[in-house]
Amino acid sequence: MSSILDSKSPEGLLADKWQNFKANEKLVNPANKRKFKVIVVGTGLAGASAAATLAELGYQVDAFTFHDSPRRAHSIAAQGGINAAKNYRGDGDSVNRLFYDTIKGGDFRSRESNVHRLAEVSVNIIDQMVAQGVPFAREYGGMLDNRSFGGAQVSRTFYARGQTGQQLLLGAYQQLARQVGQGGVRLFNRSELVDVVVIEGRAAGVVVRDLMTGELSSHSAHAVVLATGGYGNAFFLSTNAMACNVTAAWRAHKRGAFFANPCYTQIHPTCIPQSDDFQSKLTLMSESLRNDGRVWVPEVAGDNREPHLIPEDERDYYLERLYPSFGNLAPRDISSRAAKRAVDAGQGVGLKQNGVYLDFSEAIGRLGRDTVAERYGNLFDMYERITGENPYDVPMRIYPASHYTMGGLWVDYELMTTIPGLYAAGEANFSDHGANRLGASALMQGLSDGYFVLPYTISNYLSEWLNKSVPDTSHPEFAKVENEARDRYNRFASVGGTRSPDWFHRELGKIIWDYCGMERTEAGLEKALGEIPALYEEFKKDLRVTGGTDGLNQTLEKAGRVEDFFELGMLMCRDALDRKESCGGHFRAEYQTEEGEALRDDDNFAHVAAWENTGDPMAPNRHVEDLVYEEVHFQTRSYK
Amino acid sequence: MTNTLKNLTLKVWRQDGPNTSGSFETHTIEEITDEASFLEMIDILNERLIEDDKEAIVFDHDCREGICGTCSLMINGQAHGPERGTATCQLHMRKFSSGDTIVIEPWRASAFPIIRDLMVDRSSFDRIVEAGGYITAATGGAPDANLIPVPKPVSDAAMDAAQCIGCGACVAACPNGAANLFTAAKITHLNLLPQGQAERYSRAEDMVETMDSFFGSCTNHGECEAACPKEISIDVIALMNADYRKAKVQNRKQLSRT
Numbered sequence: 001m002s003s004i005l006d007s008k009s010p011e012g013l014l015a016d017k018w019q020n021f022k023a024n025e026k027l028v029n030p031a032n033k034r035k036f037k038v039i040v041v042g043t044g045l046a047g048a049s050a051a052a053t054l055a056e057l058g059y060q061v062d063a064f065t066f067h068d069s070p071r072r073a074h075s076i077a078a079q080g081g082i083n084a085a086k087n088y089r090g091d092g093d094s095v096n097r098l099f100y101d102t103i104k105g106g107d108f109r110s111r112e113s114n115v116h117r118l119a120e121v122s123v124n125i126i127d128q129m130v131a132q133g134v135p136f137a138r139e140y141g142g143m144l145d146n147r148s149f150g151g152a153q154v155s156r157t158f159y160a161r162g163q164t165g166q167q168l169l170l171g172a173y174q175q176l177a178r179q180v181g182q183g184g185v186r187l188f189n190r191s192e193l194v195d196v197v198v199i200e201g202r203a204a205g206v207v208v209r210d211l212m213t214g215e216l217s218s219h220s221a222h223a224v225v226l227a228t229g230g231y232g233n234a235f236f237l238s239t240n241a242m243a244c245n246v247t248a249a250w251r252a253h254k255r256g257a258f259f260a261n262p263c264y265t266q267i268h269p270t271c272i273p274q275s276d277d278f279q280s281k282l283t284l285m286s287e288s289l290r291n292d293g294r295v296w297v298p299e300v301a302g303d304n305r306e307p308h309l310i311p312e313d314e315r316d317y318y319l320e321r322l323y324p325s326f327g328n329l330a331p332r333d334i335s336s337r338a339a340k341r342a343v344d345a346g347q348g349v350g351l352k353q354n355g356v357y358l359d360f361s362e363a364i365g366r367l368g369r370d371t372v373a374e375r376y377g378n379l380f381d382m383y384e385r386i387t388g389e390n391p392y393d394v395p396m397r398i399y400p401a402s403h404y405t406m407g408g409l410w411v412d413y414e415l416m417t418t419i420p421g422l423y424a425a426g427e428a429n430f431s432d433h434g435a436n437r438l439g440a441s442a443l444m445q446g447l448s449d450g451y452f453v454l455p456y457t458i459s460n461y462l463s464e465w466l467n468k469s470v471p472d473t474s475h476p477e478f479a480k481v482e483n484e485a486r487d488r489y490n491r492f493a494s495v496g497g498t499r500s501p502d503w504f505h506r507e508l509g510k511i512i513w514d515y516c517g518m519e520r521t522e523a524g525l526e527k528a529l530g531e532i533p534a535l536y537e538e539f540k541k542d543l544r545v546t547g548g549t550d551g552l553n554q555t556l557e558k559a560g561r562v563e564d565f566f567e568l569g570m571l572m573c574r575d576a577l578d579r580k581e582s583c584g585g586h587f588r589a590e591y592q593t594e595e596g597e598a599l600r601d602d603d604n605f606a607h608v609a610a611w612e613n614t615g616d617p618m619a620p621n622r623h624v625e626d627l628v629y630e631e632v633h634f635q636t637r638s639y640k
Numbered sequence: 641m642t643n644t645l646k647n648l649t650l651k652v653w654r655q656d657g658p659n660t661s662g663s664f665e666t667h668t669i670e671e672i673t674d675e676a677s678f679l680e681m682i683d684i685l686n687e688r689l690i691e692d693d694k695e696a697i698v699f700d701h702d703c704r705e706g707i708c709g710t711c712s713l714m715i716n717g718q719a720h721g722p723e724r725g726t727a728t729c730q731l732h733m734r735k736f737s738s739g740d741t742i743v744i745e746p747w748r749a750s751a752f753p754i755i756r757d758l759m760v761d762r763s764s765f766d767r768i769v770e771a772g773g774y775i776t777a778a779t780g781g782a783p784d785a786n787l788i789p790v791p792k793p794v795s796d797a798a799m800d801a802a803q804c805i806g807c808g809a810c811v812a813a814c815p816n817g818a819a820n821l822f823t824a825a826k827i828t829h830l831n832l833l834p835q836g837q838a839e840r841y842s843r844a845e846d847m848v849e850t851m852d853s854f855f856g857s858c859t860n861h862g863e864c865e866a867a868c869p870k871e872i873s874i875d876v877i878a879l880m881n882a883d884y885r886k887a888k889v890q891n892r893k894q895l896s897r898t
Binding site: 049052053056067068069070071072073074076077086088124126127128129130131132133135136137138139140141142143144160161163165166167170173174175177178180181187189212241242243275276278279280281283284351382385386387388451452455498500502503544546547551552553554555 | 642657673674675676677679680683684686687689690691693694695696698700701702703704705706707708709710723726730732734755756759761762763765766769770771773774775776777778779780781782783784785786788789790791792795796798799802803805806829830833835836
């Protein structure tokens with residue numbers, strides 16, 4: 001049973017759609033706004049900006065975060081910058097160009113109307129963040145500085161040293177804090193969403209667990225916004241923070257929200273390779289390093305001489321060899337796969353032979369040590385702190401790692417999921433990046449959704465509920481969902497097996513990484529779809545959670561998150577199996593050009609796959625949203 | 641290259657809740673590679689505790705790249721341990737030697753009550769920001785970003801202060817449990833910028849007074865600067881004090897006008 005989904009994109013020319021929407025949407029009168037309550041889950045860029053803006057408009061807002069403070073959200077770790085079509089350089093940038101670059105970067109798998117809106121509001125974001133005091137880099141004349149990022153042909157990236165995500169998140173957090181201080185937002189910290197409550201087909205509220213006391217509580221509202229981030233930790237090892245998880249989105253999915261394109265995951269090429277089996281996370285090194293570093297591996301597999309003992313003619317500078325015009329700056333997915341091929345062929349370097357060299361000796365010779373230090377000093381220090389090796393003397397070792405997920409809850413133009421009244425914002429939704437996200441666009445999308453899209457679109461829904469009663473927490477459905485959550489946690493605590501949640505997470509991550517990581521094949525995905533359910537059965541029988549369900553128990557919290565990754569993992573593999581083409585971050589070995597590049601199938605797969613939960617994680621229903629391109633024409637990416 | 645550390649003795653603070661008394665629990669780490677991070681060592685210990693059917697040690701941590709500010713820990717009496725300018729999550733075992741005894745405690749400060757084991761409640765920091773650590777700028781009304789030029793030295797100095805990750809090491813290191821470095825870093829960030837001028841003195845007054853309601857007083861020991869993983873300079877406290885003093889005069893003058 002599959003259907004074709006309606007994106008509800010407004011009428012009119014592409015460039016007019018957002019204006020037309022705003023001109024025709026239903027509004028809520030200022031005096032009536034206080035009659036509505038909105039729940040916002042997650043306080044990263046999207047959640048904090050949405051909560052602050054909705055409260056400012058006059059809605060009652062309850063904001064939930066599982067962190068001790070909203071400022072801890074993982075948006076804080078973004079390094080590079082934020083794109084905006086300001087054209088402050090006069091180098092030919094425009095809303096149209098940012099729109100087109102985003103569509104092309106997404107390998108023609110994103111929705112035109114959403115992406116155009118994103119490019120339009122990008123300029124407002126910069127104005128807004130500067131007004132809030134974000135200390136973006138400046139030139140000596142006092143104007144904002146820009147840089148080019150991720151292979152873009154224009155300089156449209158605004159940045160605050162290597163900590164742009166931190167400064168933007170603190171900006172949004174401070175606006176949220178202002179509302180909390182003034183009573184506009186009620187903040188619930190250390191509170192984790194454990195389920196979404198749906199009554200008569202619409203979102204009625206949430207059930208949360210107080211992580212300090214273990215107590216479950218129900219919260220009702222007119223609308224619920226999930227801004228709970230991506231699911232990159234399904235791979236166990238990723239650049240995500242330790243606590244990042246899919247639970248909120250997955251619980252919504254199990255209650256009826258469709259999950260779109262779960263196989264679109266982004267692998268970042270320049271991370272520090274794993275050093276040990278118990279390693280908990282990988283650290284990203286900014287991609288800017290590839291501007292001056294040269295990537296190479298020994299020509300002969302298993303050559304374990306020290307790097308400086310390997311002569312030039314026994315090194316393979318494979319990116320420069322394969323992609324002469326882009327060389328070491330080849331896009332993320334292409335350089336990631338090339339590194340994997342080298343390591344798989346036994347040419348990997350380091351003790352575990354799991355990395356490739358990123359060598360600065362040529363740059364140090366050309367520019368001098370001081371210039372290199374000026375450009376990359378802080379990154380070199382970070383690398384040395386983690387690995388104990390000094391990159392001025394020894395080449396860095398890098399390897400790709402999971403970094404961002406383009407897939408997420410399916411949303412229409414108004415960011416509403418398939419459950420009326422339930423919205424998804426930021427990385428939690430699937431909306432803007434297609435099959436691959438451009439560098440410096442994640443921050444842009446989070447803030448766009450939270451500051452400039454949701455506050456407009458939500459009134460279109462809420463206005464229908466003016467002076468009508470909605471179910472409160474005394475409705476029996478809330479008690480039922482609370483009981484189901486309680487049973488679930490009791491179940492984890494009472495399995496009495498032998499393995500910790502972390503052990504299962506690590507094993508699950510290995511399967512997903514091996515078969516649904518950088519390169520996927522039909523046989524591999526079939527294999528994963530056999531191994532994941534088998535491991536899941538073991539999880540149900542052999543899990544051990546010490547400590548009870550009352551009170552603070554980090555092991556119990558982890559068990560719930562890992563269980564949701566199991567079901568998501570199955571859906572990721574299913575989606576990757578059914579998408580019989582390669583596009584962006586989804587590379588199926590069977591579908592490649594003679595040169596080994598992604599081979600799209602626009603006739604059969606120019607659509608969004610949105611999955612409906614059927615209760616059986618191995619047999620979900622696939623729905624599609626056809627991607628209709630009015631403005632752009634399909635092109636093949638080439639970086640030769 | 642990789643070395644293995646042997647026979648580490650960990651003395652870890654265990655405490656069931658805010659109102660119970662705690663004690664040190666001793667664990668031995670027979671072997672660990674010096675490539676491991678300090679928190680990975682605790683991860684491994686926790687796995688072992690679960691295997692032995694014991695409860696894992698509770699501690700706060702998240703990004704593990706030194707930017708979210710969630711991790712804490714007094715390590716051998718030093719906030720974030722022995723490496724300067726480094727948060728606990730970025731500390732690696734190569735900073736220790738075989739046979740070491742390592743004492744691990746939660747942040748020490750009465751304004752950060754212990755929740756359990758090594759986890760403390762730092763929400764008093766949020767209260768300080770809520771009191772004025774922002775620029776009031778309603779969404780949608782902002783002028784073009786290049787309308788107000790900000791001289792580069794000013795922007796750089798604001799950024800130096802804005803780097804604070806809100807971890808609380810400054811408070812934990814301070815003999816008085818003062819939060820002056822944290823509060824001053826935010827005040828300096830916003831009060832230096834042209835956008836922050838309209839609320840400059842109300843911000844200074846409100847934030848300082850909220851800070852004083854939770855934390856101890858600064859007596860210029862400078863321990864905060866030494867412990868700060870972002871190496872924020874104690875100079876910011878001078879700016880805060882100057883602005884607070886001016887605020888007391890300015891704000892009073894305004895009161896007498898009404």
